[in-house]
Amino acid sequence: xxxxxxxxxxxxxxxxxxxxxxxxxxxxxxxxxxxxxxxxxxxxxxxxxxxxxxxxxxxxxxxxxxxxxxxxxxxxxxxxxxxxxxxxxxxxxxxxxxxxxxxxxxxxxxxxxxxxxxxxxxxxxxxxxxxxxxxxxxxxxxxxxx
Ligand code: AMP
Numbered sequence: 001x002x003x004x005x006x007x008x009x010x011x012x013x014x015x016x017x018x019x020x021x022x023x024x025x026x027x028x029x030x031x032x033x034x035x036x037x038x039x040x041x042x043x044x045x046x047x048x049x050x051x052x053x054x055x056x057x058x059x060x061x062x063x064x065x066x067x068x069x070x071x072x073x074x075x076x077x078x079x080x081x082x083x084x085x086x087x088x089x090x091x092x093x094x095x096x097x098x099x100x101x102x103x104x105x106x107x108x109x110x111x112x113x114x115x116x117x118x119x120x121x122x123x124x125x126x127x128x129x130x131x132x133x134x135x136x137x138x139x140x141x142x143x144x145x146x
Contacts, residue, residue, distance in 0.1 A: 001089040002124050004106055008085070008114040015105070015115045017042045018051060020073035024060060027051055027072050038103040040112060041076050047112050049076035052103060082107045083116070089124050092116060 018027045018039045027039055031053065041049035051072055059075040060067065082105045083092055092104055096118055106114035 001128060003085065004083050004087045004089070004092065004114075004116065005085040007089060007116060007120060007124060008106060011114070011116070011120055013114045015040055015112060018072055019043065020048055020071065020076065022072045023068055024051075024056065024070035024072055024075060025068045028053075028056060028067070037117065038115065039072075040105055040115060041072055042112070045111065047080060047082075047105060047107075049073070049078045050080050050103060050105070051076040052101075080105060084108060085113075089121055092121050093125065096121070 016030060016034050016036060016039055018030060018041055020041055020043065031037060031039060038050060038052040040047055041051055049072075055075045055077065060070060063070055063074060081095060081099050081101060083095065085106065085108050095104060096102060102118040104116045105112055106116060
């Protein structure tokens with residue numbers, strides 16, 4: 001399987017972010033506009049949390065106030081699990097399964113340089129399987145009759 005470095009090389013380094021004091025309404029609009037399910041919450045260069053659509057669906061109703069009055073910091077997750085460039089896709093898939101999350105920020109030398117979603121990881125895993133299947137099909141085709 002590929003390394004995180006290879007996955008990011010293919011996917012790109014774009015990370016969509018918000019701030020802890022942004023409104024949840026604006027953050028959800030940003031997710032919708034970019035067709036994504038997570039935003040990293042940044043204070044300047046520093047990652048201070050992650051906000052995903054699940055935070056909205058699971059926590060926002062508990063606040064019992066209008067979405068436009070809710071702040072990102074009220075529903076974001078503060079302890080963020082991340083990976084580095086040398087981790088493999090297998091590491092990532094183990095982590096997301098173990099931690100029950102679908103997004104992993106990539107940190108290099110203390111800086112956020114990317115974000116991998118479960119979709120990016122599964123895409124790579126499937127392409128690897130397809131490669132193996134193609135190899136096997138060729139092997140069967142090439143086998144001479146006996
Ligand atoms: P997700 O499955 O990624 O939509 O996230 C489910 C829950 O886990 C939400 O509360 C997220 O804020 C949280 N979460 C998502 N990714 C991470 C991560 N890498 N580290 C910690 N929490 C996360």
